[in-house]
Amino acid sequence: MGRVARGDEGAFTELVGRYGGRLLGVARRLLGSRADAEDAVQRALLQCYLGAGTYRSEWAVSTWLYRILTNVCVDELRRRKSRAGELEPPARPHPPDAHLDLRRALSRVPTEARVLLALRYVDGLSYGELARIRGISINTVKSQLQRGKSLLKSALIKGGAV
Amino acid sequence: MKKPSVDDILTRYFAPAADAGDLAKQVLTAARESARQSGRLLDRISIQTTPLGVSLIRAERLEKPATAAARRLAERAREELSEYFEGKRAFFSVPVDLSEAPDFQRKVLAAARRIPFGEVRPYAWVAQHIGHPRAVRAVGTALGRNPVPFIVPCHRVLQTGGGLGGYLFGTDVKSRLLSLERTTPVYEGCTSTHIVCRVGCVHGRHMRPDNRVVFASVDDARSIGYRPCKVCKPQAA
Numbered sequence: 091m092g093r094v095a096r097g098d099e100g101a102f103t104e105l106v107g108r109y110g111g112r113l114l115g116v117a118r119r120l121l122g123s124r125a126d127a128e129d130a131v132q133r134a135l136l137q138c139y140l141g142a143g144t145y146r147s148e149w150a151v152s153t154w155l156y157r158i159l160t161n162v163c164v165d166e167l168r169r170r171k172s173r174a175g176e177l178e179p180p181a182r183p184h185p186p187d188a189h190l191d192l193r194r195a196l197s198r199v200p201t202e203a204r205v206l207l208a209l210r211y212v213d214g215l216s217y218g219e220l221a222r223i224r225g226i227s228i229n230t231v232k233s234q235l236q237r238g239k240s241l242l243k244s245a246l247i248k249g250g251a252v
Numbered sequence: 253m254k255k256p257s258v259d260d261i262l263t264r265y266f267a268p269a270a271d272a273g274d275l276a277k278q279v280l281t282a283a284r285e286s287a288r289q290s291g292r293l294l295d296r297i298s299i300q301t302t303p304l305g306v307s308l309i310r311a312e313r314l315e316k317p318a319t320a321a322a323r324r325l326a327e328r329a330r331e332e333l334s335e336y337f338e339g340k341r342a343f344f345s346v347p348v349d350l351s352e353a354p355d356f357q358r359k360v361l362a363a364a365r366r367i368p369f370g371e372v373r374p375y376a377w378v379a380q381h382i383g384h385p386r387a388v389r390a391v392g393t394a395l396g397r398n399p400v401p402f403i404v405p406c407h408r409v410l411q412t413g414g415g416l417g418g419y420l421f422g423t424d425v426k427s428r429l430l431s432l433e434r435t436t437p438v439y440e441g442c443t444s445t446h447i448v449c450r451v452g453c454v455h456g457r458h459m460r461p462d463n464r465v466v467f468a469s470v471d472d473a474r475s476i477g478y479r480p481c482k483v484c485k486p487q488a489a
Binding site: 099102103105106107110114119128131132133135136139140141144145146149154157160161162164165167168169171172192200201202203207211224225226227230234239242243246 | 439
């Protein structure tokens with residue numbers, strides 16, 4: 091990380107190689123489309139590259155990257171929500187998709203719980219790490235995950251998937 | 253066959269995506285680009301104030317503030333604009349003085365101010381909003397003569413087809429402002445105080461960058477135990 095902070099492009103490329111796929115995974119599942127996810131990850135990585143000096147060495151690099159990425163994704167979700175309030179979303183027929191039920195169910199889960207679920211299930215992050223990423227207590231993490239999962243479950247039961 | 257549990261479904265759904273490709277290269281290119289592009293807009297503008305608020309922002313030299321109150325407002329406006337251009341402010345709290353503007357223009361500017369940060373509306377939307385749906389051209393003219401650009405966000409008004417329309421400082425500045433707003437968050441919380449503010453609040457200025465978390469709404473922040481700031485009152489935004 092120190093090398094990245096000094097502007098070492100090789101070190102940065104290595105960092106992206108190591109974490110890029112997982113970051114994309116989280117962003118894709120939070121934002122839905124691959125294009126939006128790539129855009130978000132790119133913006134997050136740019137912030138990482140320019141702000142590498144603010145990295146605290148007592149944090150795992152992944153925690154720091156995920157914090158920045160979730161910040162970008164959450165803001166993107168805010169923009170979508172307010173856009174949806176203003177304009178009617180286009181009624182596009184969905185392509186057949188095995189994940190469609192889940193995606194629909196997930197869209198009912200409140201943003202914060204959804205973010206935690208994505209981080210937990212893409213990378214198997216620990217409660218402690220999730221707590222540090224969103225700046226909350228471990229108990230809040232647990233109750234949010236629980237709440238998210240029970241909302242999901244009831245939505246999926248209604249859809250007949252579980 | 254046993255039906256899968258929620259845990260199984262989630263694990264499968266969230267399996268990591270494919271490789272990152274040449275993301276690193278793209279980001280490095282963007283970093284170089286942004287370093288090159290940081291031509292300072294703030295150095296190009298002059299601000300004129302009355303004791304009531306900002307009355308004019310233009311590229312040419314303007315009258316110096318006449319009173320101490322006006323001077324203070326000019327300083328405050330410059331500071332807020334500087335933070336805005338750096339992506340560290342999502343609202344303006346400095347007052348504007350539009351008493352010189354004609355009635356119609358004042359209505360148009362008030363409608364433009366209602367467009368949320370980071371969003372855009374067509375000229376026709378503004379016309380509709382002020383109750384003159386056919387006065388689209390007049391709306392365009394009124395916005396083009398906006399005495400206080402940036403603070404009254406006339407740059408968020410575009411042509412119906414998505415075309416940029418015109419802008420006082422040129423359309424390249426207009427599109428730069430729009431992409432700046434697209435990457436500036438609106439709500440941020442501090443992980444040590446658990447207070448959520450609008451980006452640009454005095455509280456946020458003292459926040460360490462590594463304590464910053466972004467929220468999609470004040471309700472979301474509340475749901476995980478953050479409370480709204482009493483200074484910037486984000487719930488009213």
